Amino acid sequence: MTQHVTDKPQVASGPAPAGAAIQSNRAIAVSASRFGLPVLLIILIVIFSVLAPQTFATVTNLRTVLSTQSVLAVLALAAMMTLVIGEFDLSLGAQMGLSALLFPGLAANGTLPLPVALICAILATTLVGLINGILVAKLKINSFIATIGMAALLSAAVLAYSGGNTIYAGVPPSLLSIAAFAPLGIPGPIIYVAVIALVVWLLLQRTPFGRWMAAVGGSRDAAKLSGINTDRVTVVTFTLAGVLCGISGVLLASQLGSGNPAVGPGQLLPAFAAAFLGATSFRVGQFNVWGTIFAVLTIATGVAGLNLLGLPSWVEPAFNGLALIVAVTATRYLRGKPL
Template structure:
């Protein structure tokens, strides 16, 4: 018998013909679990810590310290949508955050031009990643480990391994410190970019092509999509976002620290995967990612204010990610 008949006779699952099971109902409800958790955190910590947690100042601090992570997470989101990993995102952010103060030191390059150059540098890194993955057909996981190492080398060579602070113009911190209507600038950057990324993914043909490439490269190609271009441009856009993240980071530090960057990589991926358990379950999505960043930061801030030891933070992050992803895996009956 050919496969024809075998396939034809395999039982067809059609969820509409029966009432949803408990698991399916839970799966449907689970998309609001993450924002629900955020609300619970805010209420619980506000009750436990009314004088320190439930203040506007605390909210500002939590949000603005997480803005760099949120931007890197959105860069990771873009590459994950097309089914690729970019493990150089942390290093890219570090490169931009070092270049900006480095270039502006002693007035060598005006700040606006230095910002553009820093972002261009990481976009160029993204182009290299994209070419390696799309044209040289190197597995993205491996290719971007390679570029991350090279960026690390460039950062060390450029900085000499020390913090660049001599001659850095003090106006640099204006990038991140000004606060119109009391809203910290980094929060505004994140909000604007999140909306742009959301429009880009959900409202443009290119965003659709990205989902198609991530879903099935073969089907995308056979539907007339230039999968190479989609891959290359996506890596470049991720580079642009990490460049912006680096600029914000430099504005917060006011100097160039060669050690900053790589430590952002894993939390960024954790936020995207955690975010995929919210709103559109099983899909990497912008608002889930942002919610995940804020929820984790709120939890950690609350625990810190309670005076818990510092190992609680990574433990909390790890447990949150594993529980959320495993639970979603179970509820959906298939991996993310």
């Protein structure tokens, strides 16, 4: 008898026919899902245009939706980047809040020139991202816990800095010009988001670092045993997420024209909803840039349309919460494994 038997037959045999059936069902679902979000977006636009032609189907409304959602889009990209490496950054909203407060705060009464204040605000969240990364990668603290703690600390910092009051006194009006900038009638925020999305896409899809991020998220052990410095990838990713949070905060402040200590944390859930919903489209089952952007647009269109139809204000959080749960469930199924 030459046949050799391994010590682990259950591994050798694997999930045979039942697994194959699930696989093929999933394959169908995956291909059906690929352009689900763009199709859903078009359907929503058509429905609301028919129901509210005077208010919804206008260029003004389009501009408003796109501009206001630019803040969320950048934040969602930050959430997506940390999700790609298999980590959660729950301090994203608080980081954005910090930047949105620091920028006008530092620029108020000419304390710092506007560009310097802008850079300082982004540097602050970059530093926060770096600390998050070190806590997770080097001190081996679960990212969920580390960043929830960081979020609380940042909220405290925001309260301490502002005293709980909105900062508007002495804020230079030029602050608004960042968001108001509109070459050829295209709102600046749309251009900023497009550029940022393209840069993030290039990083993820066209650089070795992007591959390493995906590998760390897919299997930290396999990544490490391929010679990838997984700790460095983690730290850099959290830091880059911090940069994006800073940018989204700056965008928000330039739309508001003031520093509001209450904004930020509320944007965390919509950002995650968009990142998860995005994983159901384009590169199905994987967190991806265009899926995330389309998810932001789809949710925003849905919410804007429902608002214009006169539905009450609780619709928006309900919509976001439902989108998150549905998206996570769908992503789990499409990936074929828990997140």
